[in-house]
Amino acid sequence: MKKIITDCDGVLLDWAFAFxxxxxxxxxxxxxxxxxxxxxxKRYGIPKDEAVEKVHYFNQLGVLGFIPAYKDSVEYVTxxxxxxxxxxxxxxxxxxxxxxxxxxxxxxxxxxxxxxSIQCNVDFMKSKKDVLMKYKEHNYVWIEDRxxxxxxxxxxxxxxxxxxxxxxxxxxGRRVNNWKDLYDREFANV
Ligand SMILES: [Mg+2]
Numbered sequence: 001m002k003k004i005i006t007d008c009d010g011v012l013l014d015w016a017f018a019f020x021x022x023x024x025x026x027x028x029x030x031x032x033x034x035x036x037x038x039x040x041x042k043r044y045g046i047p048k049d050e051a052v053e054k055v056h057y058f059n060q061l062g063v064l065g066f067i068p069a070y071k072d073s074v075e076y077v078t079x080x081x082x083x084x085x086x087x088x089x090x091x092x093x094x095x096x097x098x099x100x101x102x103x104x105x106x107x108x109x110x111x112x113x114x115x116x117s118i119q120c121n122v123d124f125m126k127s128k129k130d131v132l133m134k135y136k137e138h139n140y141v142w143i144e145d146r147x148x149x150x151x152x153x154x155x156x157x158x159x160x161x162x163x164x165x166x167x168x169x170x171x172x173g174r175r176v177n178n179w180k181d182l183y184d185r186e187f188a189n190v
Pocket of ligand 1: 007008009010011144145146
């Protein structure tokens with residue numbers, strides 16, 4: 001089967017862009033020299049539990065219906081779909097069912113009918129390993145922006161790639177700067 005497994009935020013969608021605009025409205029700004037932290041409490045200089053609370057609150061505002069695409073994702077994901085590839089999305093946005101519907105609507109609006117599944121209810125505080133286990137018999141490409149989750153893919157035998165961001169430089173496996181990079185490396189001659 002021509003299948004690609006992908007994370008959503010920081011890979012398909014630019015969640016951090018939208019979150020940052022909203023945080024500025026609340027008077028919170030990204031601190032200088034902190035872009036190498038994945039941890040938002042370090043980036044915004046707020047306590048950990050407050051950062052988690054902000055993320056949960058933000059994700060239930062209805063904005064998940066309107067997150068913009070990340071870099072060249074639309075161009076290359078739709079191109080891959082035209083070439084017969086289908087996508088499974090694994091994303092951790094909490095348990096709110098309306099947020100899940102908005103995320104699905106957002107993805108379908110931007111990318112069209114390219115998804116076989118969009119799984120939203122992964123616990124952000126937990127590893128994605130359990131969810132990825134169902135793909136362990138396959139050598140699918142798995143694309144992530146979070147080091148731990150890319151490693152989860154490695155552990156279950158997926159072909160993990162990290163989407164390059166300042167906060168994931170500690171991942172030593174395969175790395176791409178954008179979807180064109182991934183397309184050229186994995187799919188251009190398939
Ligand atoms: Mg992500």
